[in-house]
Amino acid sequence: MKRVVVDPVTRIEGHLRIEIMVDEETGRVKDAVSCGTMWRGIELIVRNRDPRDVWAFTQRICGVCTSIHALASLRAVEDALGITIPKNANYIRNIMYGSLQVHDHVVHFYHLHALDWVSPVEALKADPVQTAALANVILEKYGVLNEFMPDFLGRRAYPKKFPKATPGYFREFQKKIKKLVESGQLGIFAAHWWDHPDYQMLPPEVHLLAVAHYLNMLDVQRELFIPQVIFGGKNPHPHYIVGGVNCSISMDDMNAPVNMERLAVVEDSIYTQVESTDLFYIPDILAIADIYLNKHNWFYGGGLSKKRVIGYGDYPDEPYTGITNGDYHKKLLWRSNGVVEDFYKGVDKAKFYNLEGKDFADPEQIQEFVAHSWYKYPDENKGLHPWDGITEPNYTGPKEGTKTHWKYLDEEGKYSWIKAPRWRGRPCEVGPLARYIIVYTKVKQGHIKPTWVEELIVNQIDTVSKLLGLPPEKWLPTTVGRTIARALEAQMAAHANLYWMKKLYDNLRAGDLSVANMEKWDPSTWPKEAKGIGLTEAPRGSLGHWVIIKDGKVDNYQCVVPTTWNGSPKDPQGQHGAFEECMMDTVVKVPEKPLEVLRGIHSFDPCLACSTHLYNEKGEEIANVRVQGACI
Amino acid sequence: METFWEVFKRHGVSRRDFIKFATTITGLMGLAPSMVPQVVKAMETKPRVPVIWIHGLECTCCSESFIRSATPLASDVVLTMISLEYDDTLSAAAGEAIEKHREKIMKEYWGNYILAVEGNPPLGEDGMYCIIGGRPFVEILKESAEGAKAIIAWGSCASWGCVQAAKPNPTNAVSIDKVITDKPIIKVPGCPPIAEVMTGVIMYMVLFDRIPPLDSQGRPKMFYGNRIHDTCYRRSFFNAGQFVEQFDDEGAKKGWCLYKVGCRGPTTYNSCGNLRWYNGLSYPIQSGHGCIGCAENNFWDNGPFYERIGGIPVPGIESKADKVGAVAAAAAAGGAILHGIATKVRKSANKEEE
Numbered sequence: 001m002k003r004v005v006v007d008p009v010t011r012i013e014g015h016l017r018i019e020i021m022v023d024e025e026t027g028r029v030k031d032a033v034s035c036g037t038m039w040r041g042i043e044l045i046v047r048n049r050d051p052r053d054v055w056a057f058t059q060r061i062c063g064v065c066t067s068i069h070a071l072a073s074l075r076a077v078e079d080a081l082g083i084t085i086p087k088n089a090n091y092i093r094n095i096m097y098g099s100l101q102v103h104d105h106v107v108h109f110y111h112l113h114a115l116d117w118v119s120p121v122e123a124l125k126a127d128p129v130q131t132a133a134l135a136n137v138i139l140e141k142y143g144v145l146n147e148f149m150p151d152f153l154g155r156r157a158y159p160k161k162f163p164k165a166t167p168g169y170f171r172e173f174q175k176k177i178k179k180l181v182e183s184g185q186l187g188i189f190a191a192h193w194w195d196h197p198d199y200q201m202l203p204p205e206v207h208l209l210a211v212a213h214y215l216n217m218l219d220v221q222r223e224l225f226i227p228q229v230i231f232g233g234k235n236p237h238p239h240y241i242v243g244g245v246n247c248s249i250s251m252d253d254m255n256a257p258v259n260m261e262r263l264a265v266v267e268d269s270i271y272t273q274v275e276s277t278d279l280f281y282i283p284d285i286l287a288i289a290d291i292y293l294n295k296h297n298w299f300y301g302g303g304l305s306k307k308r309v310i311g312y313g314d315y316p317d318e319p320y321t322g323i324t325n326g327d328y329h330k331k332l333l334w335r336s337n338g339v340v341e342d343f344y345k346g347v348d349k350a351k352f353y354n355l356e357g358k359d360f361a362d363p364e365q366i367q368e369f370v371a372h373s374w375y376k377y378p379d380e381n382k383g384l385h386p387w388d389g390i391t392e393p394n395y396t397g398p399k400e401g402t403k404t405h406w407k408y409l410d411e412e413g414k415y416s417w418i419k420a421p422r423w424r425g426r427p428c429e430v431g432p433l434a435r436y437i438i439v440y441t442k443v444k445q446g447h448i449k450p451t452w453v454e455e456l457i458v459n460q461i462d463t464v465s466k467l468l469g470l471p472p473e474k475w476l477p478t479t480v481g482r483t484i485a486r487a488l489e490a491q492m493a494a495h496a497n498l499y500w501m502k503k504l505y506d507n508l509r510a511g512d513l514s515v516a517n518m519e520k521w522d523p524s525t526w527p528k529e530a531k532g533i534g535l536t537e538a539p540r541g542s543l544g545h546w547v548i549i550k551d552g553k554v555d556n557y558q559c560v561v562p563t564t565w566n567g568s569p570k571d572p573q574g575q576h577g578a579f580e581e582c583m584m585d586t587v588v589k590v591p592e593k594p595l596e597v598l599r600g601i602h603s604f605d606p607c608l609a610c611s612t613h614l615y616n617e618k619g620e621e622i623a624n625v626r627v628q629g630a631c632i
Numbered sequence: 633m634e635t636f637w638e639v640f641k642r643h644g645v646s647r648r649d650f651i652k653f654a655t656t657i658t659g660l661m662g663l664a665p666s667m668v669p670q671v672v673k674a675m676e677t678k679p680r681v682p683v684i685w686i687h688g689l690e691c692t693c694c695s696e697s698f699i700r701s702a703t704p705l706a707s708d709v710v711l712t713m714i715s716l717e718y719d720d721t722l723s724a725a726a727g728e729a730i731e732k733h734r735e736k737i738m739k740e741y742w743g744n745y746i747l748a749v750e751g752n753p754p755l756g757e758d759g760m761y762c763i764i765g766g767r768p769f770v771e772i773l774k775e776s777a778e779g780a781k782a783i784i785a786w787g788s789c790a791s792w793g794c795v796q797a798a799k800p801n802p803t804n805a806v807s808i809d810k811v812i813t814d815k816p817i818i819k820v821p822g823c824p825p826i827a828e829v830m831t832g833v834i835m836y837m838v839l840f841d842r843i844p845p846l847d848s849q850g851r852p853k854m855f856y857g858n859r860i861h862d863t864c865y866r867r868s869f870f871n872a873g874q875f876v877e878q879f880d881d882e883g884a885k886k887g888w889c890l891y892k893v894g895c896r897g898p899t900t901y902n903s904c905g906n907l908r909w910y911n912g913l914s915y916p917i918q919s920g921h922g923c924i925g926c927a928e929n930n931f932w933d934n935g936p937f938y939e940r941i942g943g944i945p946v947p948g949i950e951s952k953a954d955k956v957g958a959v960a961a962a963a964a965a966g967g968a969i970l971h972g973i974a975t976k977v978r979k980s981a982n983k984e985e986e
Binding site: 005006007008009010011012013014015017037038039040041042044045049050052053056057060061062063064066107111112115176180183185186187188189190191192193215218219221222225226229230231232233234235236237238239240241243244246247248249250252253255256257265393395398401403404405406407417513514515516518521598609 | 682689690693696697701702705707710719720721723726728733757763764765768769771795801802803805823826879884885886888913917920921932935936938
């Protein structure tokens with residue numbers, strides 16, 4: 001048995017360490033440890049502040065999934081104060097949210113994940129003529145997915161961002177890479193395990209295609225976020241206000257934040273989103289996936305997704321009156337709320353449990369444990385609902401090494417700054433894969449009559465199953481499936497943005513220009529005490545913020561975040577979180593270079609700044625790190 | 633290492649186009665046309681500079697902003713201007729391989745690499761609130777700074793402390809100049825900084841092989857020399873006394889001044905008003921939201937954001953507006969920074985140079 005450490009795990013947000021125990025004979029990962037190695041304390045910092053300011057603070061939880069913690073915070077405060085936002089604000093927030101989904105997923109695949117599959121070194125061996133031919137083949141083959149993608153506006157004369165599938169184009173990229181390698185200054189490509197045998201699994205032409213698109217998309221990605229820059233003034237970290245959005249609309253004034261010209265800029269960007277997903281992202285990932293699954297039988301990394309996934313739901317079609325009161329879940333176009341168990345047995349045998357409004361306030365549903373986290377509970381065998389949580393940091397150091405210089409972590413004791421959230425005491429995976437499994441199961445088992453978004457999702461899954469020649473329960477709950485689901489979700493979000501844009505135009509035509517409900521802006525209109533929950537589906541998975549407002553200030557605030565679910569350490573029952581389960585469902589070829597494990601971890605798109613922070617319930621001075629509250 | 637001109641030649645770029653590019657760059661950096669020959673010379677002789685980019689407690693918004701740069705585009709910066717040898721976010725390699733590579737680059741280019749720091753070190757719990765390779769980040773920071781020829785503090789975290797250092801600062805997070813005291817640090821504040829400000833600072837350093845002229849607080853003058861209030865396209869509405877009284881009112885639809893609903897433009901030094909975000913596309917005030925002052929020290933603790941800054945006579949006229957800056961800064965900064973004074977210092981420094 002060999003113990004291998006990867007620290008830092010790069011190409012993620014934040015700081016993560018993994019340790020694996022590998023059986024050298026079989027390459028099986030027998031045990032795995034995921035350790036969040038940073039901790040900041042944002043929930044504590046927002047205490048006693050003006051609830052209308054909190055979105056800006058929580059937005060800084062993460063600059064990669066920028067805007068999502070702002071959205072969750074706005075929803076929580078609005079739920080607490082009983083604020084319904086105007087229609088235009090709902091559509092604009094959905095466009096800003098959808099733009100995040102597209103951007104985050106595209107950047108994740110090309111810039112954080114692609115180099116687990118493809119190598120610039122292998123790209124040098126490719127024939128540019130063959131690469132161009134391959135690009136055309138995959139555009140034709142996987143273009144069938146685009147055929148049922150709706151265009152609600154129909155205003156693009158032709159695709160402006162079309163892959164330049166010519167030999168000359170690929171030759172230029174190849175030359176560039178060659179010079180880079182020859183210069184000896186490899187920059188971002190330096191020092192990686194390029195000699196790993198997995199880089200031989202794809203033909204050189206796929207490597208060249210993907211590396212070319214890596215660079216191409218590095219320059220295109222900025223354009224995907226233009227809607228946030230128009231509506232929120234900047235990106236990363238655009239602006240919002242409680243009660244709606246700040247970008248007032250006028251068709252009479254060029255000085256207005258939003259006018260005809262500004263809407264045209266947004267519309268153009270949305271079509272760029274559509275083209276980037278339809279014509280680049282989807283064909284590229286499916287070309288790689290087909291070879292991994294069908295040629296190499298590489299079905300590793302499903303882990304927890306086979307057993308249990310959880311989701312909260314998103315995309316309110318129209319404004320809702322509250323989340324805790326159940327109205328949010330009645331208005332959703334994308335009802336990924338619920339839990340699905342045993343999807344790997346087939347969609348008809350999977351078990352579905354509903355989850356909506358009131359369940360998020362129920363102390364028995366979602367709890368957090370600290371048996372293996374650097375915090376102290378009075379009884380560490382028990383979990384605590386976020387409202388009742390306690391956070392008392394209790395850093396115990398590693399098993400081997402010193403307090404500040406680790407060798408190996410203590411997997412039997414405490415080993416992470418991340419807590420362990422559980423649903424009814426069980427670990428769950430969150431993310432695009434979870435959402436796709438949940439919607440597919442709900443529709444196929446007849447729990448819901450599908451909306452157009454849900455019908456689209458089912459169509460995507462059925463079409464990919466046909467293209468791959470595999471049933472969904474076989475390809476979806478895998479590392480490859482996690483990566484495909486994310487691409488499908490980006491494609492759906494890009495097309496949904498056309499839908500929101502159409503709804504915005506229709507509403508403006510009807511004469512409604514309002515973007516903010518200011519009735520309850522003044523704190524004197526608020527109740528003495530109010531509680532609220534803000535839910536959303538962040539790019540990396542389900543996100544919840546819980547707030548208590550007292551006397552016009554934040555009294556209590558906390559977030560349960562996607563990477564806390566996925567990256568969690570073990571609970572008192574010894575049940576592993578999704579990262580650890582994924583690693584233990586993977587076989588490595590070269591134990592000291594566990595590329596397969598890295599690929600599995602990256603397939604979750606880890607976000608560590610999100611997963612590790614601290615909440616203080618009593619607000620003691622923190623210099624002495626004795627803190628009460630709930631950690632997330 | 634190759635020079636820019638060599639890289640361009642290799643790409644088949646003509647001498648004429650190369651000069652054209654150098655001229656554009658000169659303008660972009662706010663330099664006089666007479667500086668073109670110096671820029672050309674720099675581009676002919678300077679090799680690609682290795683950059684080590686480390687991350688402490690942060691949210692990665694600085695890296696995200698950096699890749700949003702339109703001029704130059706991210707691919708051009710990363711593959712032709714600098715050699716980004718270590719970066720948690722973009723580096724292909726991980727674990728021991730990337731840590732060993734950092735050590736190798738430091739040794740090979742001792743005294744010649746740029747250290748870019750995103751985020752900051754927490755000093756609580758012996759630094760173990762931020763751990764890289766099983767060691768406290770603060771140790772990596774000190775070690776990497778030692779052989780650097782220059783240090784860039786990206787964003788408000790590295791420059792001032794930012795959100796994790798806001799009260800009560802649970803991890804005792806500090807700006808990097810509290811830990812590195814023997815080297816000049818270029819502070820590029822903002823949450824995040826504007827993309828083209830980040831790449832502009834890099835380009836300046838690469839082309840001139842020196843740090844850009846800094847103000848009294850260590851910020852590049854060319855990007856932090858103006859208050860947003862002074863460069864804001866809504867300034868004329870402030871002067872005319874035309875204000876948004878409440879979000880989404882008639883004034884909001886007409887794009888009037890946001891001062892009364894909370895705007896830190898009068899106390900914030902940044903390029904949002906002149907350069908704007910996304911190559912001039914917009915900035916927070918243009919989208920109808922007041923500036924929250926994200927490039928300023930302690931801005932999180934100078935809230936709440938939707939309260940107008942006190943002690944400012946409104947509506948003002950042009951002569952009063954200058955006083956506004958000084959008064960407002962003194963009122964808002966709580967003794968931390970006095971912009972009125974900073975402005976004067978900056979002015980006299982400029983005179984000396986002239």
